[in-house]
Amino acid sequence: MVPNDLDDEIARELLSRPAPEPNHRPRLVWTGRFSAEKRLLPFLDALAEANLDVEVHVFGDGAERGKAEAKAGAMDKPTVHFRGKVPYAQMLGELRKADALIQTSQGFETQGMAVYEAAALGTATLLSDHKIAEDLPTGIYWQTADDSVSGLARALSQCVENIRSGSGPGTSDFDTDSFLQSRQCELMREVYEATISEFMSLAPAS
Numbered sequence: 001m002v003p004n005d006l007d008d009e010i011a012r013e014l015l016s017r018p019a020p021e022p023n024h025r026p027r028l029v030w031t032g033r034f035s036a037e038k039r040l041l042p043f044l045d046a047l048a049e050a051n052l053d054v055e056v057h058v059f060g061d062g063a064e065r066g067k068a069e070a071k072a073g074a075m076d077k078p079t080v081h082f083r084g085k086v087p088y089a090q091m092l093g094e095l096r097k098a099d100a101l102i103q104t105s106q107g108f109e110t111q112g113m114a115v116y117e118a119a120a121l122g123t124a125t126l127l128s129d130h131k132i133a134e135d136l137p138t139g140i141y142w143q144t145a146d147d148s149v150s151g152l153a154r155a156l157s158q159c160v161e162n163i164r165s166g167s168g169p170g171t172s173d174f175d176t177d178s179f180l181q182s183r184q185c186e187l188m189r190e191v192y193e194a195t196i197s198e199f200m201s202l203a204p205a206s
Contacts, residue, residue: 005160007051014096014121015121015122017096020096023051023097023099025054025055025079026052026100026160026164027056027097027098028055028056028098028099028101029056029057029094029098029100029101030056030058030059030101030102030104031058031059031091031101032059032114033060034062034119038060038105039104039128040104040107041067041138043104043152044080045071046067046153047153047156048076048078049149049153049158051075051076052077052160053077053078054079054160056078056081056102057081057083058072058082059083059091060085068082084132092117096121096123098118099163100125100126100142100182101115101124101129103115103125103126103128105129106128106129106147119140124141124142124168124169126142126156127144128147130143140170141169142155142158142162
C-alpha cells in the first residue's frame with residue numbers, strides 16, 4: 001500500500017525552522033472531529049485515569065464538545081486546551097511542536113493522514129488503530145495493547161514516561177522524507193508501471 005503524504009514545500013519550510021524548544025511539560029496533540037468514531041471522550045477518560053502531568057491541545061470541533069469540555073474540566077493533573085479549528089499550515093506547525101500525536105480512532109480510518117504528517121515532521125504517534133500501525137516503520141510509534149480505556153491509559157503513561165526520559169519511539173533514525181509527496185508519487189509511478197507491465201505480459205500478441 002502507498003500511504004498518504006505531505007506536500008514537500010510545506011514540510012521543507014517547517015523543518016527549516018529552528019527546532020522547537022523542549023516543552024516544560026509533555027505536550028500532546030489530538031486532532032479530529034468531536035464524534036463517536038474518533039473516540040475523543042474515551043481518550044479524555046483514559047487521560048483522567050492515567051492522571052498525567054501533561055499539556056494536551058485538542059483541535060477540531062463537533063457535537064461532543066460540551067461533554068469533552070466537562071470531562072476536561074474535572075481533571076486533576078492534566079491541562080486540556082480546546083483550540084477549535086485552525087488553518088492547515090498552523091495544524092502542521094502544532095504537530096511539529098508536539099511531543100506526541102494521540103490517534104484514538106479504531107478501524108475507522110482508511111489511512112490516518114495526521115499520523116503520516118506527524119511522522120514527516122519528526123513527531124511520533126501513540127496509535128490506537130493497529131491497521132495504521134501496520135503501515136508504519138517500527139520504532140516511530142507507541143501502540144495500545146487493546147481497545148479499552150484502561151489500555152489507552154496505560155499506553156499514555158508509557159508514552160509520557162518515554163517523553164520525560166528521552167527514550168522510546170522517535171523519528172531521529174527514520175527517513176522522514178519517505179512520507180513526502182514526491183516520494184509517494186515515485187512509489188505510485190512504480191505501482192502503475194508494474195501493473196501495466198504485468199497486463200502487457202498477459203495480453204495476447206496482436
